[in-house]
Amino acid sequence: MQVTTTRGALKVALLAACLVLAGCVTLPWYPTSGIYTSEAQNFAVELPKGWMRLNSEENLLITRDGILLQHVTVERARVDRPLKNTKKVLSRGMQPQAVAEVIIDNFMSSERMLDLKVLENRPIQIGPHRGFRLVYAHRDKEGLRFKSVLHGFLAGDVFYSIRYTAAERYYFAKDLATFEQVLASFRLIHPA
Template identity: 40%
Template sequence: MTRNRHGSRALLGGLILLLAGCAPFVLASGKQTLTQSEFEVTVPEGWYRAMRAPGTLEAPEGLVLTRDGLALQQIRVVRVPVDKDLKFTKRKFDPKLPPHDVAEIELDDHRSNPDVFNLTVEENAPATVDGRRGFRLVYTWQTKDGYRLKRIQYGFLEGKWVYQLTYQAAARFYFDRDLATFDKLRESFRLLSKPA
């Protein structure tokens, strides 16, 4: 009996080590530099970085963070090529567009998502990110299960890229609780390259 219990403990310990090596999230805080995406931000204490895109074994684009789980709140800092088809509308960005029009293209793509219902835009306004002219969107929607989400998104065009800084959370409790954290992260955002 004792030998069997030790064998079970060894098996359990090995399983824990194996799963830890494949961890989908790692604790991240302090300055995070994403050389390939050409930006850096300061991540607050207690937040975790997603090491895999949801539902895949692939690394996510850019930086994806959460404190309590992606369904409850998430911060994303990514860049999208201007010539890439957007997921739902298949539209592309035009580098000559003013920020307000870039924001409208973003909204249209989100509205076209079949899992988005009752989208309500609260704000579409000019904003500055790292000294660059951009936009600020605030909107809410419901999932097919009636779960209400709220998103604040900043974005700007830089050369052949659209940079997006997004905070999304459950509209109740989580959104207000972590909004100041997102604002600090957004203020810390810096491009590694010089303005185009």
């Protein structure tokens, strides 16, 4: 049974390699290094070496050991885009405290983020932008505990968030410094 499974996996891997070499498909993950620039998303950030970046046109997602263990995301959304779990909305010119409140309520209203606890919520400066820093912990439905740091700010009509989420035990502390470096390198290409 084991042999059959391994053979099957080998066949799939060979087929995948052929498709990639033929240019039929693109790899889902790229190794990271150096500056990552997204003109479409209007930001640039320096990524750590040895991590992997999800090949996506939309938001940036990097991980080293797997997204369930740790990941960093940079996301942007227009303020008029509805949030997933709350009907509350963001709006241009909102104070950072008010933005943070809406973001927390969006998390609190999610049934996937169980037992959510906000550990830190304070104003910060992100380049020229007034923003906020949230540190929070939650459990998933399997009982796994996660801890996150989220820096968010409004630039005109766009909300940016740079977030680090990792398994609370071991992984969170391990890669926090790396995240702080990513954070420090973040800049908007065309400031609002």
